[in-house]
Amino acid sequence: KLQETGANVDELRGELGELEPELKSCQEEGQKLTAALAQQRTQVTSIREELILQEEKVKEKCDSVASIHEEVHFEVGEALPAIEAGEKQIKVLDKKDLVEVRVMNKPPDLVLAVMEPICLLLGVKAEWAAMKTLLGDPTMTKRLLDIDRDSINDALHRKLKKYTEMPKFTPEEVGKISKPCRPLCVWLKALENYTQVLRNVEPKKLKLGEAERDLNTMQLEQRQLQQQLGQCERELSEFQARYEGCMCRRQQLEGAIKRATARLQRCTRLTTVLADEDSRWTTKIQELMKEAETVFGECMLGGLAVGYLGAVDASIRDRLLQQADQMLNNSGVNTPSKYNLVEILSTAAERETWEEAELFKDQQCFLQAALVKSATRRVLVLDPD
DSSP states (O other): HHHHHEEEEEEEEHHHHHHHHHHHHHHHHHHHHHHHHHHHHHHHHHHHHHHHHHHHHHHHHHHHHHHHHHHHHHHHHHHHHHHHHHHHHTTTHHHHHHHHTOOSSSSSSHHHHHHHHHHHTTOOOHHHHHEEEEOOOOOOOOHHHTOOOTTOOOOHHHHHHHTTTTTTSHHHHHHHHHHHHHHHHHHHHHHHHHHHHHHHHHHHHHHHHHHHHHHHHHHHHHHHHHHHHHHHHHHHHHHHHHHHHHHHHHHHHHHHHHHHHHHHHHHHHHHHHHHGGGGHHHHHHHHHHHTTTTHHHHHHHHHHHHSSSSSSSHHHHHHHHHHHHHHHHHTOOOOOSSOOHHHHOHHHHHHHHHHHOOOOOOOOHHHHHHHHHHHOOOOOOOOOO
16 A cells, blocks of 8 residues: 555656646746737727727718708709799690791791790701791600700800890790790790709719718728727637636646645655554555555545535535546446545544544534635535534
């Protein structure tokens, strides 16, 4: 047994020799990960602040674009009712109304002033003979309504304006001369006004286009910052996971070293105590060899109790130990048919010391004392009373 205990001492020292360098390596890795985490957090904070500023800029630009768009829409919208009203009046013109104008041999100047811009818009010569032919065309009103009012060029607009700015070119004055020409006059003035409005808002449209391009660029930068932030946050999560894993491994190593050290101390003390009793142990070598077959299982069960079962009550501890005992047996690790955690986790000398200190001479109290002595975590202690 003394030889076996000496072997256990050597084994524990070898185990400590392996665990301590690994713990040192784990500590160094933890320091590196701590520095990397701090750097990554700083980067994430910086990008997040930059993104907040960018979002504010995008919002301001969106408001500006919306404001310009509203101005353009409002100004164009003010001109639409007039031209739509003029189109309605043209739609009610019938062939009889146009014949009234067509039969004129010498049309008044105001009639010509109305028909000439009509001819310009439809690509007809501004001559009375051509005008009469146009007035006889049953599709004339449809052709007028089909004109793309948004595509009138500057040259044509200037020609229209020469007529619509004539002092007497008003629906009232034209209506006095020719009632059929009055709706045409209304429509022409509305069309010229609508075209003028489009010219007036053209700079705003250009400004709107430029603002929208700037907004698109800013939104692209915002999306890039969002992607960059997402990437940095994912990297931060990975660093955090690695750091937590490293810390967990460090705690495991520290616990294993503490347990191995405690076992080494117990084995060393046992060797010292039993050094003078070699002859007595020799007679019991068979019994001790049999017990040695289960010492590892006992240590495993004791280590389980010390490391994890101190915080639970007796019923849960017994059930978990039974499960662990079965798992160890299934894995080829022998355990005693009847084991005593108090004896596994404490020495007889310690138990005598506890008795002298007036600890209740109770198995549960002794087990709690053994767990308190050995555990690295909090232990559930129940008052025997």
